[in-house]
Amino acid sequence: MLSEQSAATVRATLPAVGASLAEITERFYDGLFAAHPELLRDLFNRGNQAAGTQRQALAGSIAAFATHLLEHPDERPDVMLGRIAHKHASLGVTPEQYKVVHQHLFAAIAEVLGDAVTPEVAAAWDEVYWLMANALIAIEKRLYAASGQTGWRQWRVVGRIEETADVATFQLSPADDGPVPDFRPGQYVSVRVELPDGARQIRQYSLSAAPGSPVRQIAVKRVHGGDTPDGEVSGHLHARVREGDTLELSAPYGDLILDATDAPLLLASAGIGVTPMIAMLEQLARTGHRAPVTVVHADRSPATHALRSDHEGFAAKLPDAAVHFWYEQDAPESAHMGLVDLSAVPVASGTRVYLCGPLPFMRAVRTQLIEKGVRPADIHYEVFGPDLWLAQD
Incomplete structure (x- = not known):
């Protein structure tokens, strides 16, 4: 998958890039959100950004993908790519956004590594990025086509059950009275809510009832985030959403699915x-x-x-x-x-x-x-x- 020349350059520079990935991803997100504040407001999880966990995940995925290209040149890490693609599809990520990410990621790499980023190094890591990005774009295109849903759909809350002091089940039915699409046990949906500051934040919640039910069902745990925005969506759902309200849901996604099997x-x-x-x-x-x-x-x-x-x-x-x-x-x-x-x-x-x-x-x-x-x-x-x-x- 990776050209012979780029593979040699990536192998030689992976230790230096890997050691700097934490700083690179921090600079990347700072630059990305400065240029596109709407992405932090309406796409990225503000709690994960505040906690730094999204930076860790991005750095880990880049390092893992590059390492896989070197150690298994004839294979693609489809399990890792599939998990990322399902998450992206549930958020509505578009191919154009990969170009924006590329711009700010490579600006961060050049800023952190300085003169070490020669034209050859830049070209090699550019190849790594687009191998990963184009694979994700292709998987996400198939997921969008299979879902039969474009964008967000309105669902009406037809029931709310207090499971524990911090967990509530929301039972949902399509607000347009249309059919309830099928899904695979283990999958999740994204829920998008508008918060008091105008942000449209998105979170994923597993579907907690088997396919075939006339309603969708999600159980939401209220996250006590302390000084960070973490938990702002779960807190909003617990405090404000009652029977008769509506929520915006994505199509079902997720690769942790129960396949038909006779195995234990x-x-x-x-x-x-x-x-x-x-x-x-x-x-x-x-x-x-x-x-x-x-x-x-x-x-x-x-x-x-x-x-x-x-x-x-x-x-x-x-x-x-x-x-x-x-x-x-x-x-x-x-x-x-x-x-x-x-x-x-x-x-x-x-x-x-x-x-x-x-x-x-x-x-x-x-x-x-x-x-x-x-x-x-x-x-x-x-x-x-x-x-x-x-x-x-």
Whole structure:
């Protein structure tokens, strides 16, 4: 994929570029938002920008893509690209925006690395950028075409359920009374809201009911962001959105999807990461999945375990399901106290795994499962927010 000349230059400069990526991405976002403040106001997550997590994710993805081009020149990292493309599609990213990103990213590279950015170095990294960008543009084009939806669609709130003190379920029906499009269990939608300062901020929420329902259902955890804007959308939804209000939703996207399979499954979640697992469990119950299903969940306490009755109820409808809950406090006799420990949990050969929750939780569970013989290729995950898995490898 990468030309021989560019590959040699990228290999020689990757250590220097990699060591400076944090500063490069910081300069990039500063320049981008100075020139295009509407992108921070209406597209990028202001909370992630304030916390610096989006910069970490961008740096990690660039380094991972460049490294993959060098180590696997005949392959494309489709899993990583697919996850990014689904997120971009849910935000409505356009091909023209990649040109804007290119302009400000390469200005930041030149500013940070100075004279080290020779014409040959610039050309090599330009090739890396457009290999990644054009791959994403192509995937996103296919996703847009498959979704059958252009832009945002109005949905009416037809029900609101207080699941816990900080989690509310919103049941939604198309405001135009049109059909409810299909989706895959595990996918999410973007929700766009207008905040008091006029910003139109976007967040992603997993669909927490299986396909086929006449309504869409999302469970939103209120994030207490402290001094940063983090949590401004979840706070707005909790404080202001009631039955009869309308919300703008994207088409469903996301690559953590439950495929039709006869294989044993393990669905592991923590906190609000339970939401895609509920849709998966409901779908498995509807289709009569007969292979073993192992349900694993970790939470602070039973009182904070959102959708717990659905979690238990759908699992109970399966012919061969085992449920294992871990709580840090107030664990009942039927659950475990402390952090997830799978040492005594049987895992059938050939099990496919789906993970969703905080990154430390998913890393710990993945490590335990690999030690128990699960193939890494059979472990799939979803990160809420910027994907920092690559950034921390």
